[in-house]
Amino acid sequence: xxxxxxxxxxxxxxxxxxxxxxxxxxxxxxxxxxxxxxxxxxxxxxxxxxxxxxxxxxxxxxxxxxxxxxxxxxxxxxxxxxxxxxxxxxxxxxxxxxxxxxxxxxxxxxxxx
Amino acid sequence: xxxxxxxxxxxxxxxxxxxxxxxxxxxxxxxxxxxxxxxxxxxxxxxxxxxxxxxxxxxxxxxxxxxxxxxxxxxxxxxxxxxxxxxxxxxxxxxxxxxxxxxxxxxxx
Numbered sequence: 001x002x003x004x005x006x007x008x009x010x011x012x013x014x015x016x017x018x019x020x021x022x023x024x025x026x027x028x029x030x031x032x033x034x035x036x037x038x039x040x041x042x043x044x045x046x047x048x049x050x051x052x053x054x055x056x057x058x059x060x061x062x063x064x065x066x067x068x069x070x071x072x073x074x075x076x077x078x079x080x081x082x083x084x085x086x087x088x089x090x091x092x093x094x095x096x097x098x099x100x101x102x103x104x105x106x107x108x109x110x111x112x113x
Numbered sequence: 114x115x116x117x118x119x120x121x122x123x124x125x126x127x128x129x130x131x132x133x134x135x136x137x138x139x140x141x142x143x144x145x146x147x148x149x150x151x152x153x154x155x156x157x158x159x160x161x162x163x164x165x166x167x168x169x170x171x172x173x174x175x176x177x178x179x180x181x182x183x184x185x186x187x188x189x190x191x192x193x194x195x196x197x198x199x200x201x202x203x204x205x206x207x208x209x210x211x212x213x214x215x216x217x218x219x220x221x222x
Contacts, residue, residue, distance in 0.1 A: 033210070040121070042201055042212035043157070050208060058209060090156055100145060100205055104156035 002026055004105035006091050012111045013081040021076040021108050023091030029103075031096040032074040034058075034066065036087040037107075043090065049074055050096065081112045115140040117204050119213035127221050132189040134216050136202030139183070143204040143211075146178060146185045151199045151215065160200075161187070192220045 007022045025032065030051045035043040035058075045058030049068040063085060065077040074093075078085060088109050092102040116139040126132045138146070145164035149157035163169045163176040163185070175188040185204075189196055199215040 031208070035212075040214065042117070042119075042214040043203075043210075044212070045209055048208060056208070059211070096208075100147075101159050101162070102210070104158070107156050 004091055004093055004103050006089075006105035006108050008108060009106065010109045012113065013078075015081060015083065015112060017081050018077070018079050019081070019110075021078070021089055021091075021110075023074045023076065023105060024072050025074075025091075025093040025103070025105075026072065027093060027103065028071060029093035029095055030071065031094045032068065033092045033094075033102065034064070034074070034076045035090045035092065036060065036085075037090060038087050046076065046089075078110075083112050086110060086112045115143075115204070115206065115211045117202055117211050117213035119200075119202050119216050121214060122217040123219050124216055125219045125221060126192050128192060128194060130192050130220075132192045132196065132218055132220070134187040134189075134200050134202075134218065136185040136187075136213055137183055138185065138202075138204045138211070140204065140206055140211070141180075141183065143206045145205045146176070147203040147205065147210070148174075148176060148185075148187045149201040149203065149212075150196075151201055153199075157201055189218075192218075194220050194222050196220050 034046040047066040091105040151157045177186045202213040
């Protein structure tokens with residue numbers, strides 16, 4: 001049981017490039033989330049999903065897109081990368097019931113130059 | 114805009130003392146509240162959650178919620194150097210979590 005895995009761990013992008021951050025969970029959780037964390041700040045919700053085929057915007061969705069074709073996978077797409085997207089990105093999952101505990105992946109550190 | 118506010122710290126306490134971390138939230142519709150610990154360079158890990166007014170204890174940790182004052186706190190008794198980390202407060206409302214910017218705690222041996 002690996003929990004929540006994210007790839008890559010680190011990435012440097014040039015301005016205008018695109019990339020997909022991968023997130024997979026093996027806990028059969030319906031709810032999945034993408035956050036970004038800027039230095040010295042808390043987490044900001046980018047997008048979330050309550051099940052396969054269902055996604056919705058969080059606080060800071062501009063510049064990102066998501067899809068959820070399976071329960072396990074929730075990729076985050078960055079189109080036309082900008083320096084403002086330099087951040088650490090965390091994926092999380094939860095059952096969505098009871099305590100709503102979120103299980104976080106290890107994060108992806110992205111730098112856009 | 115739904116906001117969660119925390120003092121950024123650092124909060125320094127000697128080993129064995131009680132550390133008190135505070136958090137306020139703006140959205141009265143928030144349904145439950147969470148405290149996460151985050152070590153530098155690591156992902157957040159859940160310490161406690163609370164959704165009813167009053168106190169909730171788990172080992173050395175006590176969470177307190179006052180919905181009338183829109184205030185959440187975390188007490189850490191017998192603080193240990195291993196408790197040194199950033200503590201994130203989060204409020205949950207309709208599928209979304211709103212995080213504060215965190216309080217950095219230093220426990221001095």
